[in-house]
Each structure stands twice: as structure tokens, then as C-alpha cells.
Amino acid sequence: MELTFRHTAIHPRLRGYIDRIYVLECDRRIPRPDLKMIVPNGCVRLMLPFRNSLSAQREGRCKIAGTHRLALVGVCDLPFTVDVLSDAPSGIIGIEFSPGGAYRFFNVKQCELKNQVLQLEDVWGKLARHLEERAGHAPGAEEKIRLLQEVLAGMLRDDRDNVFDYCIDRINTSAGRVSIRELEAETGYGSRWLNMKFAEKLGVSPKGLCAITRFQAVFQALANHPHTILDNRQFYHLYYDQAHFIREFKRFTGWPPSRFESSAGDFGKMFYRS
Numbered sequence: 001m002e003l004t005f006r007h008t009a010i011h012p013r014l015r016g017y018i019d020r021i022y023v024l025e026c027d028r029r030i031p032r033p034d035l036k037m038i039v040p041n042g043c044v045r046l047m048l049p050f051r052n053s054l055s056a057q058r059e060g061r062c063k064i065a066g067t068h069r070l071a072l073v074g075v076c077d078l079p080f081t082v083d084v085l086s087d088a089p090s091g092i093i094g095i096e097f098s099p100g101g102a103y104r105f106f107n108v109k110q111c112e113l114k115n116q117v118l119q120l121e122d123v124w125g126k127l128a129r130h131l132e133e134r135a136g137h138a139p140g141a142e143e144k145i146r147l148l149q150e151v152l153a154g155m156l157r158d159d160r161d162n163v164f165d166y167c168i169d170r171i172n173t174s175a176g177r178v179s180i181r182e183l184e185a186e187t188g189y190g191s192r193w194l195n196m197k198f199a200e201k202l203g204v205s206p207k208g209l210c211a212i213t214r215f216q217a218v219f220q221a222l223a224n225h226p227h228t229i230l231d232n233r234q235f236y237h238l239y240y241d242q243a244h245f246i247r248e249f250k251r252f253t254g255w256p257p258s259r260f261e262s263s264a265g266d267f268g269k270m271f272y273r274s
Contacts, residue, residue, distance in 0.1 A: 002027045008142070011149040013156065017101030019043055021149075022094050023141045025051070029087040036081045039219060040252050042204070042212045044102035044113065045073040045094060046120065048135060050144060052090035056117045057081050063117035068136040070120035070128055072106070074113025075099075075203040077212065079254055093145055095152075099209060100168035103201040104157050110203035127151075163187050164201050167194065171206065175238060176213030180206055214238045215252045218245075 003026045010018050030036055047054060047065065054065045056073065058080035065071035073080075084090040103110060106123055120128040131151055138144045166187065170178050180191050183206060187194070195205050202209065217238060239245040249257045 003030065008145055011153055013153045014149060017098055017104055017156065018152075019096045019098045019101075020094075021096075021145060023091065023145070024094065025089075025091045025141075026084075027089050029084055029090070036083055037079050037253065038082060039079050039215075040076050040212045041096070041216050042075060042099040042202070042209055043096040044075050044106070044110070044203075045096050046148075047071045047073060047095075048093040048144065048148070049084070050091045050093060050135070050141060052088055053085040054090075054092060055083050055085055057083075058115060058117070065117075065119070068132050070132055070135075072113065072118045072120045072123055074116045074118070075102075075110060076115045077204055077208055077252070078115055079252060080117075091141060093141060093148070095148065098168075099172075099202055100165050103161075103164075104159065105152060105155050107157070109200050111199040112203075114203040161197070161201060163189060164197050167198070167206060168202075168209075171209055171213055175217055176210040177238060178210065211248055212252070215248055218249065219252075 003024075005022060005024050008021045008023065010021055048070050049065055049067055051067065053067055054071065056063050056065075056071070058076070058078060063071070064085065097105065106113075108123055120131075124131075131148070135144045135147055138147055167183055170183065170186070180194065183194060184190055189197075198205050198209070204212070239248065246256055249255075249260070253260050
């Protein structure tokens with residue numbers, strides 16, 4: 001099996017709002033023993049299967065995106081698996097919006113998208129169908145990405161929310177260790193207001209994003225340095241104790257750390273390798 005994964009450059013106007021853009025291609029279906037899991041990372045995703053059809057499964061529910069149909073994946077706090085429908089060559093373009101970026105493109109309450117996979121047409125209407133048609137006629141992956149970025153740059157709304165953006169930055173720079181009380185003190189807004197703001201702009205609470213941010217620090221290190229991170233008990237300082245670490249890791253992957261490290265394949269990890 002030949003599996004290729006590559007990142008592509010982000011349009012200057014979209015930097016800061018999009019974390020990464022990638023192309024994943026495979027000459028046949030990924031074997032079942034290789035875990036095809038995508039874990040929570042605080043990002044909303046836009047996915048375009050340009051060869052073969054894509055299926056996403058979460059909590060026993062399956063959503064299918066046909067070839068050149070744009071799928072919008074809301075922020076998640078649960079893992080999900082992706083696969084293609086037929087054992088044939090496949091190609092997928094993925095765009096991951098930063099936690100503070102998605103609300104600038106999609107005029108919908110992000111909590112309504114949480115743990116959901118929708119057709120972009122459900123959010124953008126006819127514009128999405130027109131974009132899918134144009135992407136279908138574009139000759140290659142790079143041209144399709146150029147087209148997608150061009151449209152996204154035009155959809156970027158100038159409605160910055162300074163308080164929300166401050167909280168996102170504070171959570172990121174603290175590696176998820178800032179408390180809600182600290183955010184209250186620093187912004188002058190209460191926890192109820194902050195939770196409502198995060199539900200609208202991101203889809204998960206500040207506490208939820210902190211948990212995802214801590215987990216991502218561990219998961220990205222695990223992707224780059226397997227078989228050493230857990231043995232050395234690195235990143236335990238991000239948690240109250242070992243039990244807290246294991247509980248949150250299992251929440252976001254479905255498995256305890258030791259079993260995940262020994263059983264999981266490369267598919268989910270390749271997204272975070274440096």
C-alpha cells in the first residue's frame with residue numbers, strides 16, 4: 001500500500017485562521033488493522049474527497065461525503081474514524097481552521113456543529129454547490145486547493161471578537177492550564193458569559209478546550225516520539241495526577257495510553273508529525 005501525506009502552503013490572508021491544509025492520497029483502502037482515527041484538536045475541518053467517497057463514523061453514526069462533495073466537520077470532543085467507501089485509489093483534501101478562526105467563515109452557532117459531520121451545502125447553500133462543481137473541474141489537488149483558498153479568503157468576515165480571541169490565545173499559550181477563574185479575572189466577564197461565547201464561536205467550553213489543548217500536547221509528542229513519551233511520564237505536569245491523565249487520554253482516543261501506543265497505526269498520527 002502506498003500512502004502519501006503532505007501539507008500545503010496557506011494563503012497569506014488566511015494565516016491565523018487556518019492551522020493546516022493537507023492532501024492525503026492512497027492507492028487503495030487502508031487496511032483495517034491500521035487505526036483510522038482522528039482525535040479532537042479543537043479545530044473545525046473542511047474535507048473534500050476528490051477521488052473515491054469518504055465516510056466518517058462517530059458513536060455508531062456514519063456520514064458519507066461523495067466525490068467532490070464538501071464535508072464540514074464541527075469541533076469534536078470525541079474521536080471519530082474515517083474511511084473510503086471502495087477499495088480503490090483515494091484522495092482527500094483537508095482544511096483545519098484554528099479554534100479562533102472557524103466563526104469568521106461560517107455564520108452559524110458552532111455548538112450546532114459540535115461532533116457533527118454536515119454537507120457544506122447545509123451551511124453555505126448554493127455557494128457550496130457552485131464551489132463543488134468548480135472543484136470537480138479543477139485538474140489536480142493543488143488547483144483545487146487554490147480554488148478553495150480563494151473562496152475562503154473572500155468569505156472571511158471582519159467581525160473579530162476581542163474577548164473570545166484573547167481567551168483562545170490565553171488557553172494556547174498556557175498549554176491548557178489557565179483556569180476559568182483566571183479568564184474571568186482577566187476579561188471581566190463571568191463564567192456563564194464565557195461559556196455562552198465559546199458555545200457560539202467554537203462549540204466547546206473554555207474548560208473543554210483546555211482539556212483538548214493539554215491532550216494535544218501529549219498526542220503530538222507521541223506522534224513524533226513513540227515509545228518514549230509515556231515511558232518517561234512526560235507531560236504529567238499538565239494534569240492533577242496520573243489517573244487524571246489516563247482518564248482524559250481515554251476520553252479523547254477511546255483507549256488508555258498504553259494500549260493506544262501499542263495498537264494504533266500511523267494514520268491518525270501522521271497529521272501531527274513535524
